[in-house]
Amino acid sequence: MPHDSLEIALIVLAAAVAVVVAFRRLDLPPLLGYLLVGILVGPHTLGWVAESAEASYLAEFGVVFLMFTIGLEFNLPRLRTMRGEVFGFGASQVIATIVLVMLLSMALGASWQSGFAIGAVLCMSSTAILGKMLAERLELNAPHGRKIIGAALFQDLAVVPLLIAIPALARPGEELAWALALAVVKATAVLFVILVLGQRLMRRWYHLVARQKSSELFILNVLLTILGLAFLTERAGLSLALGAFLAGVLISETEYRYQVEEDIRPFREVLLGFFFVTIGMLLDWKVVFANWIWVGATFALLVGAKGALVAALSRLLGADPGVALRTGLSLAHAGEFGFVLLQLAGRHAVVDANVMQSLLAGMVLSMLAAPFLIQHSERLVRRFAAGEWMARALELHRIAVQTMSAEGHVIICGYGRSGQNLARILEREAIPFIALDLDPQRIREAAAAGESVVYGDAARREVLIAAGLKRAKAMVITYANTASALRVLSVVHRERPDLPVLVRTLDDADIDVLKRAGAAEVVSEIMEGSLMLGSHALMLVGVPLNRVLRRIREARQQRYALFRGFFRGESDEVAESPEKPQPRLHSVLVTQGAAAVGRPLQQLRLEELDVEVTAIRRRGIRGLAPTPQTRLEEGDVVVLLGTPEALAAAEMRLLQG
Incomplete structure (x- = not known):
């Protein structure tokens, strides 16, 4: 190089x-x-990196892997269950946005081709932002959440024909109809050949590759599939991205879908990041400042006009005012596929260079504003949706009516599988309960079956008060979402600090955080699974039942201290989230001349680093409960528990001081 x-x-x-x-x-x-x-290092700002055809072509592979992922998620059963949101609301949002932008562009003197391309760019919203924020706010199954996800799904699907249509728009007027017709014919032929013939071959071929039991061969085969089909569609006069999408669709019908998705993620993330860097490099600040009015107009068109259009369409299709406004606020920004289409339109000169700069700047600004719009959507809805207070009041009234006679009941937050199993146990003991959930379909079916479940967000104070928080005997948070559980615990701590709250969590990462927030007990799925495995194993090897039960009781009383953390291996790389590393165990050998030799543990103050000493192995003997007064000796192996950064600092303190 x-x-x-x-x-x-x-x-x-x-x-x-x-x-x-x-x-x-x-x-x-x-x-x-x-x-x-990209904006900072690009040729128009600091000038550290110049534009090049090679860099743009490499960045296009980021789009290829993104389209492949969309193809993997192309799920016909899911589309059928959400057909109203996807093909009703989603399709109307995309078509209405394109038509309105095209009419506005023509009124301003631009060609309809340019207006169509700009409309296609602006109709997109960021699936990455929406998915992350709706999941964090537990709103994926809320009425507005289903509409938002339905619209995002249709936008992803609409990218495929738009990738074919935009290059054809660059043809002269007399050739345009022929170019579009030819593109449709080519796309149909390619779809038929790949989906009909390829479907028969793909499963057999992947079976053959998987039988070799080689992860390297499997990844190479996935890359061959993606790039090979992308190459074929490009040779057919279409786009690399279309071939990648079709590759994803083919693999989605096989049992290797999830393994493929996991293997391809590093390639996708790196190349997609590089794609967005090259997009940022296109932004010319001089042109943006010279056309700041148009940049502001683009931002206003996205956040204001697009948000209003989406809200109006949602209302026309039967949504409540609050749901319609939440949907509009959430979709009122640009998306990653908008940048893909904008770059394509610029490359084929469908959109003027100055207009492209204004669009690019306005889109970036709208995406920066998107998290704040979604975060504060509830406050905005309550202020501007006249009927929202009445709807909230009716919701609270329904909850209060159902719990009016309840006394000494249990409040179940979340009515998924865990919540329903808990409810059945409580019913057998004739213990009254009220369950709160945010999935309308689940509530409708459970309520029809006579279950005591109502729609309500357990993280809101007024909902918990209506559910009889002041009269409840206990509360159980059955879903494994620490952020939401902490909000619920905050409300309970203010209103009923004496109420025992049982919290479910996935692993041991947040046990201490939830305990400090007021949870009476925290049940970890992984820890309880370990307890059950251990208890069955002990009984199988002949340990008496009373001793097994004592071991289980001790582990729970010590808040799973025996199971806290783990020694990390290569197989744990994929399972752990880089944003939230799990506590792990790490062994440190106290060498000759180490700073810790001869010093008691309390003097080392490892707790300041959020590191716990779980054991010390000395001359081959392992002590499970070292005390603060335990002095370290040369040759000791100290077993530490903590996050990777904390463990590194603790090891340095032990060895170097």
Whole structure:
């Protein structure tokens, strides 16, 4: 690699790492960080990196892997169950946005082709932002959440024909109809050949590759599938992205879908990040400042006009005013596929360069505003939706009516499988309960069967009060979402600090946080699974039942201390989230001359680093409960529990002081 190319790569990597770390700490989408990196290092700002055809072509593979992922998620049963939201609301949102922008562009003197392309760009919203924020707010199954996800699904599907249509729009008027017709014929032929013939071959071929039991061969085969089909569609005069989408659709019908998705994620994330860096490099600040009115107009068109249009369509299709306004606020921004289509339109000169700069700047601004709009949507809805207070009052009234006569009952937060199993146990003991859930379909079916469940967000104070918080005997949070559980515990701590609350969590990462927030008990799925495995194993090898029960009781009384943390292996790389590392165990050998030799544990103050000493192995003997007065000796093996960063600091303190 030439020195200048290496320098460019290092500049981009260093800037990307620094900016994306900052964006993650601010809880902002990383893709916005990549855009900012491109803006900063690009030819129009600091000028550290110049535009090149090679860089743009490499970045296009980011789009290829993104389209492949969309193809993997192409799920016909899911589309059928959400057909109203996807093909009703979603389709109307995309078509109405394109038509209105096209009419507005023509009124301003632009061609209808340019208006169509701009409308296609602006009708997109960010699936990454929406999915992350709705999941964090537990709103995926709320009425507005289903509409938002339905619209996002249709937008993803609409990208495929738009990728075919936009290049055809660059043809002269007399050739345009023929170009569009030819593109449709080519796309139909390619779809038929790949989906009909390829479907028969794909499963057999993947069976053959999987039988070799080689992870390297499997990943190579996935890359061959993606890039091979992308190559075929490009040769057919279509796009690389269409071939990747079809590859995803083919693999989604096989049992290897989830393994493929996991294997391909690193390639997708890196190349997609590079794609957004190249998009940011396109932004020319001089042109943006010269056309700041148009940048503001684009931002207003997205956040204001698009949000209003989406809300109006949602209302026309029967949504309540509050649901319609929440949907409009959530979809009122640009999306990652909008950048893909904008770059395509610019490459084929369908959109003027100055207009492209204004669009690019307005889209970036709208995506920066999106998290704040979604975060504060509840407050905005209550202020501007006249009937929202009445709807909330009716919701609270329904909850209060159902719990009016309840006394000494249990409040179940979340009525999924765990909540329903708990409810059955309580019913057998004739213990009254009221369950709160946010999934309308689940509530409708459970209520029809006579279950005591109502629609309500357990993280809201007024909902818990209506559910009889003041009269309840206990509360159980049955879903494994720490952020929401902490909000519920905060309300309970203010209103009923004496109420015992049982919280479910996935692993041991948040046990201490939830305990400090007021949880009486925290049940960890992984820890309870370990207890059950251990108890059955002990009984199988002949340990008496009373001793097994004592071991289980001791482990629970010590809050799973025996199982806290684990020694990390290569197989744990995929399972752990990089945003939230799990506590793990780490062994440190106290060598000759180490700072800790001869010093008691309390003097080392490892607790300041959030690190716990779980055991000390001395001369082959392992002590399970070291005390603060235990002095370390040369040759001791100290077993530490903590996060990776804390463990590194603790090891340095033990060895170097």
